[in-house]
Amino acid sequence: MxxxxxxxxxxxxxxxxxxxxxxxxxxxxxxxxxxxxxxxxxxxxxxxxxxxxxxxxxxxxxxxxxxxxxxxxxxxxxxxxxxxxxxxxxxxxxxxxxxxxxxxxxxxxxxxxxxxxxxxxxxxxxxxxxxxxxxxxxxxxxxxxxxxxxxxxxxxxxxxxxxxxxxxxxxxxxxxxxxxxxxxxxxxxxxxxxxxxxxxxxxxxxxxxxxxxxxxxxxxxxxxxxxxxxxFTPKAHDLAAANEVIEALEHANREGRGTVVVNGRLVEGHHVKASKRMLALADMIEKLEAGQ
Missing domain, CATH: 3.20.20.60 (Phosphoenolpyruvate-binding domains)
Incomplete structure (x- = not known):
């Protein structure tokens, strides 16, 4: 990053x-x-x-x-x-x-x-x-x-x-x-x-x-x-969806699958990367606003 x-x-x-x-x-x-x-x-x-x-x-x-x-x-x-x-x-x-x-x-x-x-x-x-x-x-x-x-x-x-x-x-x-x-x-x-x-x-x-x-x-x-x-602030439902994507693909990987369908959408590794970026950004925003 x-x-x-x-x-x-x-x-x-x-x-x-x-x-x-x-x-x-x-x-x-x-x-x-x-x-x-x-x-x-x-x-x-x-x-x-x-x-x-x-x-x-x-x-x-x-x-x-x-x-x-x-x-x-x-x-x-x-x-x-x-x-x-x-x-x-x-x-x-x-x-x-x-x-x-x-x-x-x-x-x-x-x-x-x-x-x-x-x-x-x-x-x-x-x-x-x-x-x-x-x-x-x-x-x-x-x-x-x-x-x-x-x-x-x-x-x-x-x-x-x-x-x-x-x-x-x-x-x-x-x-x-x-x-x-x-x-x-x-x-x-x-x-x-x-x-x-x-x-x-x-x-x-x-x-x-x-x-x-x-x-x-x-x-x-x-x-x-x-x-x-x-x-530009990720909403609660965005963060929930990001966590769901990460957890679902990790579970699929453990079962030997490289992709998974979450809420009707195909999820691959690049979706996890984007989800982790969003979660990191949300955490930074929370700390920034707490420090203001």
């Missing part, structure tokens, strides 16, 4: 320019907080935001939540200074935007290592058509990639697509990146919803991403959290 495997049902972007939001994130039922230094931060607030984020991470208090810092593009005036500032402050991963190739991944790792962050995994954002087309190249670039984060808002604009409830404009891209991520055992998280009023569409988007196979969804406002967490 991927060494960076953990619950990422919800990954909340928290703007580094607002200390009250950095503090509020310590109290929210969220799996990962992405302390954000990137595009949403005004130019005149970049350096103060960096200072705020470093101080917030050093102060701690985020419990079992995964603490990630999104830095600016390395080609920007702030990106490399961001990396230098956050590499050893206690963040659990650094999220790099605008990753479009294996070379971009290696450049990010080199910058992080030079800043003293060779112990840290990275996360990469896929946000352009060329990045989607090179998804396999990106996913295979390093075993230090803890998670691939879709930036579907940026992608949709570059595709000249329209925002619809069924998300038809980005479904192909979502599937392509997910396929690449799973081929190399990477976590993959869906992008944000920019419509903060249409919660029905947001909930549908969460369940679509879950059914496709995503690990979770990134989001921009705390009131989206309950929908997100609920969609």
């Amino acid at each position: 991927n060494p960076y495997f953990r619950p990422r049902r919800s990954m909340l972007y928290v703007p580094g320019c607002a200390p009250r939001y950095l503090n509020k994130a310590r109290t929210l039922r969220v799996d990962s907080v992405i302390l954000d230094l990137g595009d949403p931060i005004l130019v005149e607030a970049k350096e103060q935001s960096r200072k705020n984020v470093v101080e917030a991470v050093l102060a701690g208090g985020y419990g079992r939540r995964e603490v990630v810092v999104r830095v600016n593009d390395l080609e920007s005036p702030w990106g490399r200074d961001d990396v230098k500032a956050v590499a050893r402050c206690g963040a659990e991963a650094v999220l790099f935007p605008n990753i479009e190739s294996k070379a971009d991944v290696q450049t990010a790792l080199t910058a992080l290592d030079a800043a003293g962050g060779s112990h840290l995994p990275i996360m990469v954002m896929v946000e352009s058509p060329i990045a989607v087309l090179r998804a396999e190249e990106i996913a295979s670039a390093s075993d230090r990639i803890a998670c691939i984060v879709m930036a579907t808002s940026d992608l949709l604009n570059q595709l000249h697509g329209r925002r619809t409830p069924d998300r038809i404009a980005v479904v192909h891209s979502l599937g392509r990146v997910l396929l690449a991520g799973r081929a190399y055992d990477r976590a993959v998280v869906d992008g944000i919803s920019t419509d903060l009023k249409d919660m029905q569409a947001f909930e549908f988007g969460c369940r679509l991403a879950r059914d496709l196979g995503f690990d979770g969804k990134s989001l921009v406002h705390p009131f989206q959290l309950p929908y997100c967490n609920d969609a």
Whole structure:
């Protein structure tokens, strides 16, 4: 199993320019907080935001939540200074935007290592058509990639697509990146919803991403959290079914059979593997929420 495997049902972007939001994130039922230094931060607030984020991470208090810092593009005036500032402050991963190739991944790792962050995994954002087309190249670039984060808002604009409830404009891209991520055992998280009023569409988007196979969804406002967490949390009946699958195939194996029928469905070894992953995830979720 991927060494960076953990619950990422919800990954909340928290703007580094607002200390009250950095503090509020310590109290929210969220799996990962992405302390954000990137595009949403005004130019005149970049350096103060960096200072705020470093101080917030050093102060701690985020419990079992995964603490990630999104830095600016390395080609920007702030990106490399961001990396230098956050590499050893206690963040659990650094999220790099605008990753479009294996070379971009290696450049990010080199910058992080030079800043003293060779112990840290990275996360990469896929946000352009060329990045989607090179998804396999990106996913295979390093075993230090803890998670691939879709930036579907940026992608949709570059595709000249329209925002619809069924998300038809980005479904192909979502599937392509997910396929690449799973081929190399990477976590993959869906992008944000920019419509903060249409919660029905947001909930549908969460369940679509879950059914496709995503690990979770990134989001921009705390009131989206309950929908997100609920969609990606295994339910009691899912866990009961998983245990039934494991027990049934183990019993069949003891009798010399490699398959078994459970509730009308053929069960093989790969179903057991998936069931054990679900049970492990559920256990992690329970511990995470207990620690929040």
